[in-house]
Amino acid sequence: MAALTMSGRTRAGLETGKRWTLDDIHWDRFDGSKLDPGIVKIVKAASLVEYNGADYATYLCNVFSDDPDFQAAARIWAEEEVQHGQALGRWAHMADPSFDFARAFKRFTEGFRLPLDVTTSVRGSRTGELVARCVVEVGTSSNYSALGAATEEPVLKQICRYVAADEFRHYKLFYTQMTRYLEIERISKLRRLAVALGRLNESEDDELAYAYYAANGREDEPYDRKRWARAYAARTFSYFRPSDVQRSVAMTFRVVGLSPRSRLARWTTRGANWLLRSRQKRFAETGL
Numbered sequence: 001m002a003a004l005t006m007s008g009r010t011r012a013g014l015e016t017g018k019r020w021t022l023d024d025i026h027w028d029r030f031d032g033s034k035l036d037p038g039i040v041k042i043v044k045a046a047s048l049v050e051y052n053g054a055d056y057a058t059y060l061c062n063v064f065s066d067d068p069d070f071q072a073a074a075r076i077w078a079e080e081e082v083q084h085g086q087a088l089g090r091w092a093h094m095a096d097p098s099f100d101f102a103r104a105f106k107r108f109t110e111g112f113r114l115p116l117d118v119t120t121s122v123r124g125s126r127t128g129e130l131v132a133r134c135v136v137e138v139g140t141s142s143n144y145s146a147l148g149a150a151t152e153e154p155v156l157k158q159i160c161r162y163v164a165a166d167e168f169r170h171y172k173l174f175y176t177q178m179t180r181y182l183e184i185e186r187i188s189k190l191r192r193l194a195v196a197l198g199r200l201n202e203s204e205d206d207e208l209a210y211a212y213y214a215a216n217g218r219e220d221e222p223y224d225r226k227r228w229a230r231a232y233a234a235r236t237f238s239y240f241r242p243s244d245v246q247r248s249v250a251m252t253f254r255v256v257g258l259s260p261r262s263r264l265a266r267w268t269t270r271g272a273n274w275l276l277r278s279r280q281k282r283f284a285e286t287g288l
């Protein structure tokens with residue numbers, strides 16, 4: 001692919017940078033009487049996935065090998081994700097001093113590795129890669145919005161507010177880049193939809209499930225993918241509100257080129273809410 005020329009507008013879309021640091025968190029306001037054990041479990045798992053962001057930057061820099069501006073933005077993006085991992089990991093340790101972040105992270109990365117030796121996207125195209133990145137940011141922005149609303153613990157509330165704002169900005173970054181590559185690669189709406197659905201499906205798959213296991217499973221307990229995927233989904237979805245679902249559907253529709261205000265979007269929101277409630281009930285019995 002020929003190297004791309006960046007327009008001023010595109011450059012503006014790439015502007016990113018850390019907006020906050022760990023010192024901005026009011027750690028001294030931590031209130032151990034306001035913990036929800038289910039939220040602590042999710043935060044532990046999320047800290048591992050987020051902290052793994054540096055590997056994603058390597059992967060993205062391989063895929064976008066002739067696009068130095070995007071590579072620079074991807075590296076800053078990864079720094080922000082790593083910082084999310086640090087903030088969440090530190091909080092998880094305050095909430096549960098037995099949580100050994102370094103040990104859990106080692107366990108996670110030993111069992112889950114990204115394909116770092118590739119030069120093309122596992123999604124089939126650069127546009128597809130950016131569609132998948134957008135879908136991930138839809139998930140993370142909704143997740144932290146939901147957790148921030150659900151938790152009564154003031155420090156986690158602040159972390160979730162900061163992290164969710166970053167995730168919405170990340171969505172915007174990848175969306176801007178996706179529209180840019182779409183002009184070159186011109187992949188169809190159907191193909192984008194297939195990538196988005198594929199990535200949505202993976203959300204219940206290995207990475208998050210394995211992180212949930214690595215953070216919360218007993219040392220001697222073998223990994224049961226289906227069981228931990230269901231347990232993770234049950235916990236996470238239990239905090240989602242209808243407004244999180246509606247916004248997620250609208251953001252995903254925009255990525256695949258469908259109107260977020262269409263009748264189809266309303267039906268999809270209704271269907272997604274139904275699916276969420278049924279999964280909450282069906283998976284809750286895992287007890288993990």
Ligand SMILES: [Fe+2]
Binds near residue numbers: 080081163
């Ligand atoms: Fe993040």
Ligand SMILES: [Fe+2]
Binds near residue numbers: 081137140166167170
């Ligand atoms: Fe993000």
